Amino acid sequence: MEKKRILLGMSGGMDSSMSAVLLQQQGYEVIGATLLTHTDETDSNIIAAHKLANERHIKHHLIDCRTQFKNTVIQYFIDEYTNGRTPNPCIKCNETIKWKLLLEAAEKYQCDYIATGHYVRKEQLNGRYYIKKGIDPNKDQSYFLWNLNQTTISKALFPLGELHKQEVRQLARELGYTDIADKKESMGVCFLSGTDYREYLKELLNPNHPAFSSGNVVDEHNTILGKHDGFPFYTIGQRRGIEGVAKGKCVVRIDAKNQELIVGTRETLNTSSVTLSNYQLTDNTSLWKDQKVFIRIRGLDSVPGYWGTISINSQSLSIDFDEDVWAITPGQSIVIYDKDIIIGGGIS
Template identity: 40%
Template sequence: MAEKEKRILVGMSGGIDSSSVCIMLQEQGYEVVGVTMRTWDIPSHFSVPGQEQPDDVLEAQALAARLGIEHHVADVRKEFKDVIVRYFIDEYMRGRTPNPCVMCNPLFKERILCEWADRTGCAWIATGHYCRLEDINGNRYIVTGDDPAKDQSYFLWKLPQEILKRMLFPLGGMTKAEVRQYLASKGFEAKAKGGESMEICFIDKDYREFLKEHCPDIDERIGPGWFVDSKGLKLGQHKGFAYYTVGQRKGLEIALGKPMYVLKINPNKNTVMLGDAEQLKTEYMLVEDVNAVDMDELLSCRNLSVRIRYRSRPIPCRIARVDDSHLLVKFLGEASAITPGQSAVFYENNRVLGGGFIAFQQGVKKLAEICQFSM
């Protein structure tokens, strides 16, 4: 390999996965350069009073020193707040349930990794995501990782080709247990026994408390509203639509004699519709802001399935194009709790063909009557 071709930038969190990636790539002959992003400080990230850097930065620095690799810290707290945290708050204020990890990868983390790769003369970028890559007809596709319990392909559907073609995912063919075993075998026994990172890295409590903290006037802007049934009948008051999400059953603080779920949220009227589990089921779903590796391939796929939330099973489906940015999905299996703001990710077997965000579902039945679905 040419000198630049041997240099690879690794996004280092100081944890099990990125640490293993660094060691693997060194063994494969790469010159590893590490960068750790300081995105958001919360008290649990600091073990010692007066500590200047959070634990993940210190752990990454220690690993880099032990491996003898170049390491950088990117302090991107302001940008993270302006882009990802603002998106998170804005989505709840719109009556939607955000997917911060989906937005963070293309808009933030991988973009910053690309910038640092260029700055440090690295041809390649690697992360500890549990997924694989496959090249077909000049396109690069994300493929599910071999560990179904850790597969992270769902979060990466928005990554553009220009980034994917620079990336490596060394852990995609391994299980988490195998990664832990590998790390221990390299003399990092204590780290190999470490815990998992939080699902949403900037929240260490209930998201409702986070909204109140970072949007202090939320109760003035929204205020109490009405729980209603599917016919519009008022059932009782709620605290404000931003505090609820479709499919929610616990924490409604209303007694109606049987388990009730959030069916729909109407931010314009500040109403939250409740119903039973059967009413959560649906045959159709509208998806917006669609991104596909090859739109013609997605539209013509005969073996298509869709995941509507992380860790959910793929549901066989058919799709119809509504316009340039919207697809109507017809489920061929049971689907429930369609949640606006979450991602719908389309697969052919284990290969990601594209994805989009679940839209508000008004008018879906009328669209179903006029759309022509793929056969």
């Protein structure tokens, strides 16, 4: 019987590398693809991906998408911050760059499926595919894949979804890939490379960019308390940088048009509901109509989720939480679950 061919997104890290091993063990013919997004061919991760592919006798393709990535993901990153919003570039990349290009490559190289090293699973219910939480609660990455479409999910396989991170690390050691097993895990936004986003914005934009101009810090009564040094350098809930003019207060709103930071008490940021105008939601109403759903407002493991109910009002989706939620920030993703499966999501 002819082997099923699968295109694997290879980043050079442990997760995608061990995904290659597992897929081969399952009988797939693996074709590797690495996206060149913001670095060049000399990047250590690119070299590691190519090395692993050679060792596993995997045909490896490099997809240069630097221009697309810059014009789409990095520009979105800039636009959101300079409009007083908080972006999530990883989610934007998944939707517009990563999976789109992997699907195109899979078709080009006649692959039946595509795979990545995400710690997620997928499930099919009533003819529809859903992203499902990974078995490892400390590594679940489902939050970042809420906006994938049906075509993409139907083609996707996730070899690590049923495994814990430590099991994957142990497999790498058993196979002699100790350098991969002990490799420091990349965290955060890839193109920041550990740099503070504020410094990155300064590098990208002209120092005289209007967003970097000093503006007023005002309270809820519009009383001017002092000055800030550029509104993109602040986020909702932040206290650092305003203590000198607004002791005991935090940023509760960013008015980009007037270049103002509005400050108030921490309690001001508590909310019992949120409305999403940019959203998607499963048409299987049995999973959400008059049902309690679980909502995540951030992808961090340290931020708990919340229970609530959802309703559709005209062109928007409303979520009523069972308890107050603190600091929902304009621009962030709100992801909705029924048990372990993602049934919808949107941008606040």
